[in-house]
Amino acid sequence: MASISGIFSSSPTLKSQKPLLKPTNSLRRDSFTFPTRSRLFDRSFSLGSTHSVAREISAELSKTDDGVLKEAKKKKGLEKDPRALWDRYVDWFYQHKDLGLFLDVSRVGFTGEFVAEMEPRFQAAFQAMEELEKGAIANPDEGRMVGHYWLRNSQLAPNSFLRSQIDKTLDAVCKFADDVISGKIKPPPSSAEGRFTQILSVGIGGSALGPQFVAEALAPDNPPLKIRFIDNTDPAGIDHQIAQLGSELASTLVIVISKSGGTPETRNGLLEVQKAFREAGLEFAKQGVAVTQENSLLDNTARIEGWLARFPMFDWVGGRTSEMSAVGLLPAALQGIDIREMLSGASLMDEANRITVVRNNPAALLALCWYWASDGIGSKDMVVLPYKDSLLLFSRYLQQLVMESLGKEFDLDGNRVNQGLTVYGNKGSTDQHAYIQQLREGVHNFFATFIEVLRDRPPGHDWELEPGVTCGDYLFGMLQGTRSALYANDRESVTVTVQEVTPRSVGALIALYERAVGIYASLVHINAYHQPGVEAGKKAAGEVLALQKRVLAVLNEASCKEPVEPLTLDEVADRCHAPGDIEMIYKIIAHMAANDRALIAEGSCGSPRSIKVFLGECNVDELYA
Numbered sequence: 001m002a003s004i005s006g007i008f009s010s011s012p013t014l015k016s017q018k019p020l021l022k023p024t025n026s027l028r029r030d031s032f033t034f035p036t037r038s039r040l041f042d043r044s045f046s047l048g049s050t051h052s053v054a055r056e057i058s059a060e061l062s063k064t065d066d067g068v069l070k071e072a073k074k075k076k077g078l079e080k081d082p083r084a085l086w087d088r089y090v091d092w093f094y095q096h097k098d099l100g101l102f103l104d105v106s107r108v109g110f111t112g113e114f115v116a117e118m119e120p121r122f123q124a125a126f127q128a129m130e131e132l133e134k135g136a137i138a139n140p141d142e143g144r145m146v147g148h149y150w151l152r153n154s155q156l157a158p159n160s161f162l163r164s165q166i167d168k169t170l171d172a173v174c175k176f177a178d179d180v181i182s183g184k185i186k187p188p189p190s191s192a193e194g195r196f197t198q199i200l201s202v203g204i205g206g207s208a209l210g211p212q213f214v215a216e217a218l219a220p221d222n223p224p225l226k227i228r229f230i231d232n233t234d235p236a237g238i239d240h241q242i243a244q245l246g247s248e249l250a251s252t253l254v255i256v257i258s259k260s261g262g263t264p265e266t267r268n269g270l271l272e273v274q275k276a277f278r279e280a281g282l283e284f285a286k287q288g289v290a291v292t293q294e295n296s297l298l299d300n301t302a303r304i305e306g307w308l309a310r311f312p313m314f315d316w317v318g319g320r321t322s323e324m325s326a327v328g329l330l331p332a333a334l335q336g337i338d339i340r341e342m343l344s345g346a347s348l349m350d351e352a353n354r355i356t357v358v359r360n361n362p363a364a365l366l367a368l369c370w371y372w373a374s375d376g377i378g379s380k381d382m383v384v385l386p387y388k389d390s391l392l393l394f395s396r397y398l399q400q401l402v403m404e405s406l407g408k409e410f411d412l413d414g415n416r417v418n419q420g421l422t423v424y425g426n427k428g429s430t431d432q433h434a435y436i437q438q439l440r441e442g443v444h445n446f447f448a449t450f451i452e453v454l455r456d457r458p459p460g461h462d463w464e465l466e467p468g469v470t471c472g473d474y475l476f477g478m479l480q481g482t483r484s485a486l487y488a489n490d491r492e493s494v495t496v497t498v499q500e501v502t503p504r505s506v507g508a509l510i511a512l513y514e515r516a517v518g519i520y521a522s523l524v525h526i527n528a529y530h531q532p533g534v535e536a537g538k539k540a541a542g543e544v545l546a547l548q549k550r551v552l553a554v555l556n557e558a559s560c561k562e563p564v565e566p567l568t569l570d571e572v573a574d575r576c577h578a579p580g581d582i583e584m585i586y587k588i589i590a591h592m593a594a595n596d597r598a599l600i601a602e603g604s605c606g607s608p609r610s611i612k613v614f615l616g617e618c619n620v621d622e623l624y625a
């Protein structure tokens, strides 16, 4: 059994230390050294203050009148002269030679005047990013550092403790994956296979989207372990995944991923999977792996129940930027994906994104385009169109990365701004046969991002399906044609080109968009690293379930009477002392009735005022509970 619990050291988190600290205003961030942990805390907090200098600059700049943007847009339509457009293409063309990645922003109409106007904001954003990477409290509301960039270059981590956490985890992930693939770590002998053949990943949001995207993009045709996902609390969806595994459940490694370790959907998925294991006579603990923060509910459960392995999630890595932590690396490595190459692609991209000249910094160029195209307020949606089947899930992955990061009600100073940038898209050319009609001719509420992959097939496999033309040439033609047709109708677009879909280029793409989001957030002066809005929905869901328990108690009491007393909705609401919640009570009862947990005595759910309801079975014990 692989036990990596040593990785969960008992060191306190930075967050728990914060109240002990005294803010300083030192700006001499480069002169710090960190021989002891207490110095580390001092430093991170003083950098927090330094970070606020960049914030202040950015706050001032964000007050700048955006009249320039409007004026520039009015004056200048999109360039249509082919030679001038070619010049623009070449002038703004970005290439990263080592990564084989190119960025074309020529089909976004920003002007030189606009770029000059934005320059101070970009410089403030670069400064904020530098401070973030050095360990500033860049997520002020949650008092957290933001360290996903350290995951692909641990040397950047602000102290040796964090560095060793990163390195040890990466080594543990690689070793565990090697041992599972080689059969050194096996399922219990009851498995016919004698080795693990399947992964069932249980997680949601940032604990699912990265692993799903990477699996779709990079898993080989015959991976050492195949992967499936439970990323919801939909019972039918869960049953489907378990049914598909069939007898291979005995050789399935279940990876439960949750940073917080308390997300209800993930907990439910785990409970459902554990039930399936019990029913199949299997011992879950021997096949269960947890990826979560130290001492979370999930971590404690896994430790107490003696699961096969546990891997850490760090406080300073957000869910939506966790693909390069154990969250993404463990499932990827188990599928035979070269995770060190992914990390190296991301690291190279990070280096490029540290350049403080906008036109030479690909993430800054993207942020510039987003700002121009959506007026810095998300007035246009970003449609992401990868012309490559394996990148299908990129837009879904970006949806969380971009929308959860940028969709904010308040800016860093508490002003109501209702920021955001809507992302959607599937893939080309498939979408040309679905909604591109509207993009070309309909409501003009978007800009496009084409993701182009130059290599069609592995070398030696191509053939001409008509003289001089391959299947991949069609895909290429469709992309170029759509890009031109949209532009001809004043629809702007960005094109990101990679040579091939490889662990390196996928790592680079993830890093590119992570940084673009961070820079854009600075430009519009918001915190990209928290998600307060998500809590409102979770709280409301909890309230619905609490109300359901009261409804059940009321119905149970009436159903235990002799004779049974069917109740109207008004009666249920009164007895729950919740007359204002009658609509929700109706929905709760309709849901229970559809699942045979409540019986309708009179009327039908289609006519809410007419129904009288009771429970098929009364539970006397509960009456006195």
Ligand SMILES: O=P(O)(O)OC[C@H]1O[C@H](O)[C@H](O)[C@@H](O)[C@@H]1O
Residues within 6 Å of the ligand: 204, 205, 206, 207, 257, 258, 259, 260, 261, 262, 263, 266, 319, 320, 404, 531, 534
């Ligand atoms: O990883 P977990 O703690 O289970 O969280 C899973 C997801 O839940 C939330 O709703 C957050 O908004 C996401 O950012 C997060 O990725």
